[in-house]
Amino acid sequence: MPTVRTFALPDLGEGLTSAEIVRWLVAVGDHVSVDQPVVEVETAKAVVEVPCPYAGVVTTLAADAGTELPVGAPLITVAVAATQDGEPPAPATGEGSGNVLVGYGTSGHTTTRRRRVTTQPPAAAPAGAAGAPAGAAATPTAPTADTVASVGAVAVISPLVRRLAKEHGVDLRTVTGTGPDGLILRADVQRAIEGTAATAGTSGSEAGVTPLRGGARLAAEKFSRSRREIPDVTVWVDADATELLAAKAASGLPLLALLARMCVAALRKYPQLNSSVVTDAEGRATGVRQHASIGLGFAAQTPQGLVVPVVREAQSLTTEQLAEELARLTQAAREGSLSPADLTGGTFTLNNYGIFGVDGSTPIINHPETSMVGVGRIAPKPWVVPGTTDLAVRQVTQLSFTFDHRVCDGAVAAGFLRMVADAVESPASLLRYV
Structure with missing residues (x-):
């Protein structure tokens, strides 16, 4: 049976703590090789391609383009074929190939641990379904217990969504979640922001709001x-x-x-x-x-x-x-x-x-x-x-x-x-x- 490995957004250096997904270079179901670039991300410094340290079949992608992820957050999961003796393949040295591409290496990757929804926001960021089998039909950021954070009695899919709402003055208690069990997704908050901007434009105070992203x-x-x-x-x-x-x-x-x-x-x-x-x-x-x-x-x-x-x-x-x-x-x-x-x-x-x-x-x-x-x-x-x-x-x-x-x-x-x-x-x- 294949083993699903999770590749997290690597340390970007120079004090950078997050990056925004510009575009995916692979899709769920694609075969990837070691050190193949899988995603293009934008930091405060530059737009770079991030290579994956694992070879196998892509099972999940962390999030849609335009989503900001913190360093260490799950980025992509790959179903890696087992060896002939049935054991999972040994990871490359340092949990990655060690190669460097456009200033970033593929070492120092982390895996996720399951946790329950609590009344305090967890530190981790959105993750895909790390246990998805090879070839399964996965969607970006399938909401699981790994991905849910909460604010009081309001459940959101990640701390990033909570921060987005705070930056734009959106009260999460007024937002209707479209995720499972009413989970509030990034798209829900974005719609609330656009609705506020449209209302402001109608009143003549402003035409709209353009969010600041990436660099x-x-x-x-x-x-x-x-x-x-x-x-x-x-x-x-x-x-x-x-x-x-x-x-x-x-x-x-x-x-x-x-x-x-x-x-x-x-x-x-x-x-x-x-x-x-x-x-x-x-x-x-x-x-x-x-x-x-x-x-x-x-x-x-x-x-x-x-x-x-x-x-x-x-x-x-x-x-x-x-x-x-x-x-x-x-x-x-x-x-x-x-x-x-x-x-x-x-x-x-x-x-x-x-x-x-x-x-x-x-x-x-x-x-x-x-x-x-x-x-x-x-x-x-x-x-x-x-x-x-x-x-x-x-x-x-x-x-x-x-x-x-x-x-x-x-x-x-x-x-x-x-x-x-x-x-x-x-x-x-x-x-x-x-």
């Missing part, structure tokens, strides 16, 4: 945390970028690479800005950690929204190497193929919002970083030529610098920004085209 939701949480915790200050200065554009034309290097080189040079002179704040359990600042290497993040707009890829060890790269890495990461961002490693490890962010035709901004610091440079559009403006009283039309840009006041005072921030501005106005003294 957008986690980015929103990160922005809120930054605003809550960081006492940020922004300073800015106008700079004559005429010579910078000339250097760009002469070198053939993109503008972003030249700006990146300038920021890296300034961070090496002012290392206290390449840091993060250490806090205690209550969130109180207890120290400042200076980073030995520079993880240069840069804001990139993609069809999926804003992402911040990171150039690692930026201080060790030449301007040309910076250009190559920026181009690689930009292309991957547009294609949606950034790996988790490409989106982590940042210590400083460069934001070229001038490409959108705006002059200035007061951006939100990318927590847990402590500073960010912003570059406005380069536009012709009247400018007094230094050392003269002559007025000329020059290519001028506005540079902004947002910093965490806990890591430095205004003098350090002004010195940093002035160094970047001086490099913009006279790049030949700083840049080396190799």
Whole structure:
């Protein structure tokens, strides 16, 4: 007889605790091989394919696309054929093949244990019917005692459904469950949310509600945390970028690479800005950690929204190497193929919002970083030529610098920004085209 094995959503690393199912790559009844990608999930960092460590026949899938699952929650069950002596096959080393795909391994998987419905919400997430026989007609997230949680006298299929209701202000006592014995499913709560939005639209107060999901939701949480915790200050200065554009034309290097080189040079002179704040359990600042290497993040707009890829060890790269890495990461961002490693490890962010035709901004610091440079559009403006009283039309840009006041005072921030501005106005003294 086949043995049914449960594969749980693996540890995603970098403090990530959940992922949203984008699409299934297999269906119930499909045969899968070891390390075959079975599902595409979205985290705050990227959209990735998750490989399964078992070979066999798919018996259940955890949930529909659009469902968010916590790390460790059952993801898929596979009926694995027994060996010739009738014993279940031994799992691969470490309960998985050990191979790595797009930044995630297939080790460290868990199995589920049955539990009864209680008046306290269990910690586990939705699971399929782990004991389903091979070839059985299974449906996504068949509700069992493994999957039911309760809120007082109201039974819901998982803690995720309870959280969804809480986030949208839905009273579960007013929701009619369509699951077995009146069990409230995610779809029931979603209908209640849409009904509330429709009512609000009818009253003229709003047209509808778009839920934040996946990376957008986690980015929103990160922005809120930054605003809550960081006492940020922004300073800015106008700079004559005429010579910078000339250097760009002469070198053939993109503008972003030249700006990146300038920021890296300034961070090496002012290392206290390449840091993060250490806090205690209550969130109180207890120290400042200076980073030995520079993880240069840069804001990139993609069809999926804003992402911040990171150039690692930026201080060790030449301007040309910076250009190559920026181009690689930009292309991957547009294609949606950034790996988790490409989106982590940042210590400083460069934001070229001038490409959108705006002059200035007061951006939100990318927590847990402590500073960010912003570059406005380069536009012709009247400018007094230094050392003269002559007025000329020059290519001028506005540079902004947002910093965490806990890591430095205004003098350090002004010195940093002035160094970047001086490099913009006279790049030949700083840049080396190799």
